[in-house]
Amino acid sequence: xxxxxxxxxxxxxxxxxxxxxxxxxxxxxxxxxxxxxxxxxxxxxxxxxxxxxxxxxxxxxxxxxxxxxxxxxxxxxxxxxxxxxxxxxxxxxxxxxxxxxxxxxxxxxxxxxxxxxxxxxxxxxxxxxxxxxxxxxxxxxxxxxxxxxxxxxxxxxxxxxxxxxxxxxxxxxxxxxxxxxx
Amino acid sequence: xxxxxxxxxxxxxxxxxxxxxxxxxxxxxxxxxxxxxxxxxxxxxxxxxxxxxxxxxxxxxxxxxxxxxxxxxxxxxxxxxxxxxxxxxxxxxxxxxxxxxxxxxxxxxxxxxxxxxxxxxxxxxxxxxxxxxxxxxxxxxxxxxxxxxxxxxxxxxxxxxxxxxxxxxxxxxxxxxxxxxxxxxxxxxxxxxxxxxxxxxxxxxxxxxxxxxxxxxxxxxxxxxxxxxxxxxxxxxxxxxxxxxxxxxxxxxxxxxxxxxxxxxxxxxxxxxxxxxxxxxxxxxxxxxxxxxxxxxxxxxxx
Numbered sequence: 001x002x003x004x005x006x007x008x009x010x011x012x013x014x015x016x017x018x019x020x021x022x023x024x025x026x027x028x029x030x031x032x033x034x035x036x037x038x039x040x041x042x043x044x045x046x047x048x049x050x051x052x053x054x055x056x057x058x059x060x061x062x063x064x065x066x067x068x069x070x071x072x073x074x075x076x077x078x079x080x081x082x083x084x085x086x087x088x089x090x091x092x093x094x095x096x097x098x099x100x101x102x103x104x105x106x107x108x109x110x111x112x113x114x115x116x117x118x119x120x121x122x123x124x125x126x127x128x129x130x131x132x133x134x135x136x137x138x139x140x141x142x143x144x145x146x147x148x149x150x151x152x153x154x155x156x157x158x159x160x161x162x163x164x165x166x167x168x169x170x171x172x173x174x175x176x177x178x179x180x181x182x
Numbered sequence: 183x184x185x186x187x188x189x190x191x192x193x194x195x196x197x198x199x200x201x202x203x204x205x206x207x208x209x210x211x212x213x214x215x216x217x218x219x220x221x222x223x224x225x226x227x228x229x230x231x232x233x234x235x236x237x238x239x240x241x242x243x244x245x246x247x248x249x250x251x252x253x254x255x256x257x258x259x260x261x262x263x264x265x266x267x268x269x270x271x272x273x274x275x276x277x278x279x280x281x282x283x284x285x286x287x288x289x290x291x292x293x294x295x296x297x298x299x300x301x302x303x304x305x306x307x308x309x310x311x312x313x314x315x316x317x318x319x320x321x322x323x324x325x326x327x328x329x330x331x332x333x334x335x336x337x338x339x340x341x342x343x344x345x346x347x348x349x350x351x352x353x354x355x356x357x358x359x360x361x362x363x364x365x366x367x368x369x370x371x372x373x374x375x376x377x378x379x380x381x382x383x384x385x386x387x388x389x390x391x392x393x394x395x396x397x398x399x400x401x402x403x404x405x406x407x408x409x410x411x412x413x414x415x416x417x418x419x420x421x422x423x424x425x426x427x428x429x430x431x432x433x434x435x436x437x438x439x440x441x442x443x444x445x446x447x448x449x450x451x452x453x454x455x456x457x458x459x460x461x462x463x464x465x466x467x468x469x470x471x472x473x474x475x476x477x478x479x480x481x482x483x484x485x
Contacts, residue, residue, distance in 0.1 A: 054224075
């Protein structure tokens with residue numbers, strides 16, 4: 001019996017994806033005003049823990065990076081550091097209008113407008129602010145994508161690293177970051 | 183040959199039982215905590231998902247050899263103490279490696295894992311880990327004193343250092359040691375609050391102030407090993423308490439019931455308590471629990 005053939009790998013993938021989708025440890029990076037919607041999502045009114053969503057303390061332990069709101073260019077640098085410290089498989093959720101098109105900061109001189117030019121985003125949650133129901137719907141969508149094996153932002157990031165790096169270096173003037181070689 | 187096979191089989195089965203029961207207890211802990219906080223909470227089997235996910239994560243962290251060894255030390259400690267502690271009364275279905283003097287050996291081996299983890303956490307160079315390690319070792323200085331006092335009281339009172347002897351004694355007389363030496367039981371249970379590191383004694387891994395302390399640089403498979411070792415160790419400790427004070431158990435169902443009743447003590451105490459500071463935690467253990475330990479020794483010597 002071959003253990004390493006394609007069909008048995010498929011079964012392993014299904015089991016692993018099932019576990020991954022029911023255990024999402026989030027690192028809520030409270031960049032903007034969206035962070036205020038996280039406490040009601042986690043506490044007794046909406047209780048995201050019943051879906052397996054739980055806060056992680058450090059980037060090393062987290063699966064989902066939750067970018068809550070606008071990102072200044074200064075914060076973007078930290079977010080990139082945090083994202084690259086996370087372990088595969090990892091997912092990014094863009095939270096609020098500001099991560100999609102800049103939202104109410106569309107003409108600001110020091111915020112970025114579209115997050116997916118700098119980091120691979122798996123799920124966007126629309127709204128300003130998105131209510132906890134919308135956040136839970138976003139998590140449900142991410143779970144769907146994980147089960148289908150389509151939440152592969154981390155792979156895209158590795159494959160198109162030059163493009164992402166060029167975009168990041170364009171907006172971050174003093175680029176002093178370690179160079180990784182995956 | 184027959185004997186070696188039997189011991190290997192017993193070790194495997196007791197590991198699987200300890201893992202399953204320990205992980206289920208942790209899931210029940212999350213569920214009960216959620217119900218107390220008026221939430222629905224995760225299902226009781228949530229921790230199985232967590233363990234499976236952590237085990238299937240890729241890991242590319244390297245800070246040095248000791249960092250990789252740290253979780254392994256915890257696992258070794260958990261498995262060793264599980265193999266020393268007799269699980270059932272007549273020691274038939276799970277033949278374990280207990281010997282005369284295993285109570286003294288356990289006292290040493292139970293400290294071994296946290297010390298190894300301290301070395302591992304030290305090498306990551308994370309300041310949160312360093313603070314967590316100092317807090318953890320200080321807390322250990324706190325709860326080890328009533329714990330050792332309780333065990334020494336038992337050793338003096340019944341003139342044995344073997345867990346099996348103590349279990350046989352309870353089976354013969356039909357009286358649990360928690361009634362014949364109540365002060366030792368009280369001191370040991372209060373020390374258990376610190377051993378489990380739930381609130382109010384969760385100063386080591388306090389997620390809000392230390393970013394989970396010693397394991398803050400460890401993700402994925404390291405956490406997988408730590409979580410499994412934690413659940414096995416929790417089961418081993420609870421079984422030790424049942425063996426020593428509550429007359430052991432004749433089958434697995436009685437064992438699970440007794441251990442769960444014991445497990446409710448640190449769990450429920452933790453749900454309604456905020457977190458102590460380090461010096462408050464040490465002062466707590468050196469107060470009433472140590473006094474009960476002293477009373478236990480006095481009772482053992484003079485009665």
